[in-house]
Amino acid sequence: MSKKISILIVDDEDSVRDSLFSWFIEDGYKVDCAEDAKTALTKLESENYDIILADIKMPGMDGLEMLRRIKSLKNDSIVIVMTAFATVDTAVQALKDGAFDYITKPFDPDDLSHLIRNASKQISLTKENETLKEKVITLQNVEDIIGKSEAMRQVLHQVQSVAQSNSSVIISGESGTGKELIAKAIHSNSSRKYFPMISVHCGALTESLLESELFGHEKGAFTGAMYNRKGRFEMADSGTIFLDEIATVSPKMQVELLRVLESKTFMRVGGNKEISSDFRVICATNRNLKLMVDEGTFREDLYYRLNVVNIHVPPLRERSGDIPLLTEYFIKKYCTSMNKPPIPIDETVVKRLEEFDFPGNIRELENMIERAIVIGNGKKISLKDLPLEKNIISTSAESLDEQEKSHITLILHKYDWNISRSAKALGVDRVTLYNKIKKYNLKSINN
Amino acid sequence: MNPRDITVISFGYFDNNFLTKVVENVRHQYTCNVILREGHFDLSDFYDAARRQYDANRILLEVEKNFSADTCKTIGLFNVDLFIPIFTYIFGQAYLGGRSGIASLFRLSNERYGIAADNDLLIERFSKEIIHELGHNFNLIHCHVPDCVMISGSYVEDIDQKTASFCASCRSKLMM
Secondary structure, X not given: OOOXXXXXXXXXXXXXXXXXXXXXXXXXXXXXXXXXXXXXXXXXXXXXXXXXXXXXXXXXXXXXXXXXXXXXXXXXOEEEEEEOOOOHHHHHHHHXXXXXXXXXXXXXXXXXXXXXXXXHHHXXXXXXXXXXXXXXXXXHHHHOOOOOOHHHHHHHHHHHHHHOXXXXXXXXXXXXXXXXXXXXXXXXXXXXXXXXXXXXXXXXXXXXXXXXHHHEEOOOOOOOOOOOEEOHHHHOOOXXXXXXXXXXXXXXXXXXXXXXXXXXXXXXXXXXXXXXXXXXXXXXXXXXXXXXXXXXXXXXXHHHHHOOEEEEOOOHHHHHHHHHHHHHHHHHHHHHHOOOOOOOEOHHHHHHHHHEOOOOHHHHHHHHHHHHHHHOOOOOEOHHHOOOOOOEOOOOOOOHHHHHHHHHHHHHHHOOOOXXXXXXXXXXXHHHHHHXXXXXXXXXXXX | OOOOOEEEEEEOOOOHHHHHHHHHHHHHHHOOOEEEEEEOOOHHHHXXXXXXXXXXXXXXXXXXXXXXXXXXXXXEEEOOOEEEOOXXXXXXXXXXXXXXXXXXXXXXXXXXXXXXXXXXXXXXXXXXXXXXXXXXXXXXOOEOXXXXXXXXXXXXXXXXXXXXXXXXXXHHHHHO
């Protein structure tokens, strides 16, 4: 164990304190003593002890009262009570009040060693648990959401402010912008983070299947319902339910949803028992729900019930400044998963990626990088590994010269800098092409 | 006398040959002068009638006050059942980084557990217990290496499991 476990001994008898002090010091623990409960509580205000070993019978405040006070100050303290006058009642009371264990004086040296070893194990498990929880949250917040652009900063700021509330949230944005990731970030920053986040892809299910998925069903409710099954609302109790593609939900289901969201109670399909569940709703859509309300295809009351907070995730083309970061992240992610060393990427390629339209947003960029790592030579990601020919935004190339330069570059890349084939495609001779390359100072990225 | 030297004082009856062998084992581990002598005080003053045992804390204090010196480490040997208020019994105890300690033979013999006597085993157990308590005087705390003499043990079986030697780490601390 890297850090010494600290123990506070609370007993009014000098001989007990001294004996335990020597015993624990010899075992390498950090030990402190208090002669009564009052002194112990004062010490606990300024110092953190991992284990408190307290006598029950003491003048003034007794050990049980002290235990209750310690627990109200610091609920995760490990308190072991000891007494020379053991009764079942006091033992039960001590354990009810949160004591870790109970030991009767005089005790077998081995019993005390076992007790302290168990308590130490509990302390290290608790600490490990806390570290892992922090790690999970850090992973969720820091590693998965990539973006330093102003647009993403605003989104993350909204996530921070909305996370602590219980309000319903609609996350809007084009497909592939990372709406589910934003929902996860809201969930993991909320007080519901230690409970599940249940995702339902509404667009992937028919009306009857969605009903059964959301509310669950009783055995025999329909053909194939061989067992009782919990619904997603029930599973999300104390946590969050994420309804993706909410715009695809049928009018009948919209009514059902509205009722559940208002009452937080529902019945399983084929059941007659009302079930209540405490969940938070986060929805996502790539459609304009307000427009759908105006057109009459989405219920207005449901829209207002869901749209307490709206977070719009910008498409990748509106935050092209994040592309280098995202590219780097995906290269690292896929190289790690494919057990390859990180593959470098040329700056020219990154620049071309920044100019790309990305109609499929981050998902498209991610797939593009994954493909480049799979099919590339493994030494460097070059333009030929990426399907970028189409869809390059050429708005910056306004002059004829710029247009010409851009087109020649595109053709050269397409034919892997084969001058004869490129010249043929451009309808010029090789000399003309060489002159143009010289004029525009074009260079192959593989050189 | 060197401060690292050891004085072993026997209180009560011990066979001379037995003690000579024990002292030899101690000398072998500490590689220093180990002097064996006899001491006397009335143990009945330290007897707790309710527990029918002897108060180790007070005995240790007596050894510390009247038999030990700054010039060496002193260990008192007894053949009575020792206790401290919190524990049902102890084999011995010592001041960590101090100058004195005590050890008892009482709970180390096979006969106490209904097994045939074994004098060699008894010498080995008592030697280990004395080396262990003296280790505390030399500022060593309990060790986690299974065969190191400084590992904590509550039963005779635990004493039998370990060796009379120090592990490399405890040995290096001892040399400092």
